[in-house]
Amino acid sequence: MNRRNFLSWGSAGVVTLGTGVAVSLGAVVRFLMPSVFYEPPQTFKIGTPGDFAFGMPTFLVDEKIFVFRDREKGFSVASAVCTHLGCTVAHFQSDNRFHCPCHGSVFAPDGSVIHGPAPKPLQWFEVTLARDGQLRVDKDKVVPAGYRLMV
Amino acid sequence: MNLIRDIYQSIVRRDPLSTDKGKSELVFLNVWLHIHPAKVKKESLKFKHTFYLGFITFFLFVILVTTGIALMFYYRPYPPHAYQDMKDLQFVVFMGPFLRGMHRWAAHGMVVCVFLHMCRVFYTGSYKKPRQFNWVVGVFLLLLTLGLSFTGYLLPWDQLAFWAITVGTNIGSYAPLVGGKLREILLGGHTVGEAALLRFYVLHVAILPSFMILLTVVHFWRVRKDGGLSRPVWKLKPNKPEQLVTIGAPPQTAPLNAVAASTDKTYGLMEVVTGKPIFETITPDEEEDAVFSYPYAFFREAIALMVTVTGIMAISLFFRAPLEELANPAKTPNPAKAPWYFLGLQELVSHSALLGGVVAPTLMVLALLAIPYFDRNPSRRPSDRKWAIWLFTIFVVANLVLIVIGTFFRGPGWALVPPWVHVVAGAE
Structure with a gap:
């Protein structure tokens, strides 16, 4: 060779x-x-509009979302997962803000970061009305903070 | 009787231990002992030189493997069962709490001892040429120790487990380019669930221990090949090349009965090659200072082993391994704290996930790996290496301060709360 x-x-x-x-x-x-x-599906139904009270958001445990119902503006759904490292934020009635227990991030009612290490605002998900009259949330569809569903 | 003697001699073929030849053969005819040299330098065995931290770390690892295998008999890595099995270990299984305690406390002890061992090696300058690479192996062993701790505490599937893994894998997802995929591969999905538990289990009981054993073998082998246990700094030869001697008087350092290599000694030569060995060599007068590994080294190792095992057993008798409530993905505990050795990291990520969770730890590891190659000062004497010692001490203190802040000064919502103030978590 x-x-x-x-x-x-x-x-x-x-x-x-x-x-x-x-x-x-x-x-x-x-x-x-x-x-x-x-894994649980990203799209799911959460019940009829009548199930939700006006005013303070309803926290859905398994879905990790907050459902807001406003008399004038309608429905909106926010993620309860902190954008920092994925802990579940809690809504405090006292100051109407979202607090993350892990590293102290605080979010305003519109999801924007007030302080703490979170790099992004909380996500808002698309909420629509299904044919059977139930609200349907799609976690794959992230919408701007101003998104509302009027029912 | 002859038969018994024949059988014994077929197993133990060495000369009696009363002879020097027997003492040597005990070491090098035995596969488990031959990682030792037949003779060791007496001063290398000094407790105040090494505190036997390397041995203790290894013995803790042995405890961890033993108790870990025992725990595997009663543990199923599947969310509906995992926590139930932990409760069984706590209340039903014979000696369950004791075994789990030993496993947990030995794991904590190993993190401590690996770190202290690293400090000892640094402060005695024992990572210097020709031992640079073994320091690098040691850094990887430190990382494996932390990796085993991290994968281990997911397994109980309690609140600590669930949220530590949620946070830990989310830190990974901040890594540039590969982050998101990395998290998905680690978890086997998008959330911490049954796939994640199984994956962390396989990592914890198979993959990481295998690497740990492989690297430990390399680490020990290199200690031996790089010149044996390091010598205490105070025993180093003085820098002066020549000593003043008074003509007519014997030099002070001369050994009383120094003799050249005796004709009584036998050597088994594999091959004669030219060239200088890379490792430290022993001069005849240094050999005077050496003692047989049996019994000097083995006795000390046995003491270290017994102290380690009884220590861990004693702690496990009085303190139970903690177990929090069942993992609840909906409710993050407040405050959600990692085990103490990761609280420095948690303190860093509470300021910035990318900088504190990815950039800073990566730089720290790279700096540790680079130490033996950047520190080109050949001297091991503390007086010659003030800068190196200062820098390393700052590194150690910074880590400790971060851990202390994370452990004692952080309250609900990770707010700065001094330890003497009691705060009731403001959950609503």
Whole structure:
């Protein structure tokens, strides 16, 4: 085997081996990404408009959302997940603000950050009226803070 | 009787331990002991040089593996069962609270001892050439220790577990480019749920311990190959190249009975090659100072092992491993605190998740890894390395201060509350 042959076969071998390793690593990463998520759906119904009182927001535990009902403006739904590191914020009636217990972020009633480490305002989700008369929330559809559903 | 003797001699083939040859053969004919040299420098065994922190850390790891395997018999990594199994371990399983206590307290002890061991190695300058790489291995062992702690405390599926993992994996998602995917792979989903529990379990009982064992083996091997246990600073040879001697009087340092390599000694040579060994070599007069590993080193190691095991057992008799209420995704406890060794990190992320949770820890680890390569000062004497010692001390104190603030000075809503003020959480 001469030098030219050695180098060409050698580089072909290195490229093949490298490709094989890269593909295998990719396969490992893909294997670790589940193809199916056995998680609660992102779209769900939360009940009829009449279930919700006017004024203070209703906290839905399992969905981790606050449902607001305003006499003039209608329905809006805010996420209860802190945008900092994912703890669940609590709504304090005393100051009508959202407080995060983990690192002290405080959010205004419109979701904007008042202080603390949270980098973004709380998310607002689209809420629509389903055919059966129930409110439907879609957590995949993030809407601006001013979004309202009039019922 | 001959048969019994034959069987014994087929297992133990060394000479009697009363002879020097027997003492050497005990070490190098035994697969478990031969990581030791047959003889060690006496001063390297001094307690006040190393405080045996490396040994103690290793023994704690042995306790963790043993008790961990025991706990696996009664634990199912599935949300409906996991917390129930913890309660069973607490109230039903024979010696359950004791075993779980040992596992928990040994884990805390290991975090402490790994850190102290690192400090000892730094302050005695034991990471210097030719031991630079072993320091790097040690930093990875520290990271693995923290990783094992982190994956371990998700398993009880209590409130601490749930929220620590929620926060921890969210910190990961701030990592640039890969963050979001990283979190999804770690959790096996988008929220902390059954897939996440199973993944952290596999990491905790299989993947991370495997790496821990592999790197520990490398770490020990390199201690041996890089010149054995490090020598105390106070035993280092003085920098003066020549000593003044009075003609006619024997030099003060001369050993009384220094002899050249004796013809009585036998050597097993593998191959004769030229070149200077990379590790420290022993000169004949230094060998005078060496003692056989049996019994000197083994005795001290056995004492360290017994003190470690009895210490952890005693603590576990009196203090139970904490278990909070069942994980409740809807209600974050207030304040939600990580275990103490992560409270420094939690304090940092309470200011900024990206800077405090990703950038600062990454820089800290990189700085630790770089120490042996940037510190090119060959001297191990504290008086020659004032700057290095100051910098490292600032690093250690900064970490401790952050942990103390996170532990004692943070109240509900992570507000600054001195420990002597009692606050009732303002949940409404």
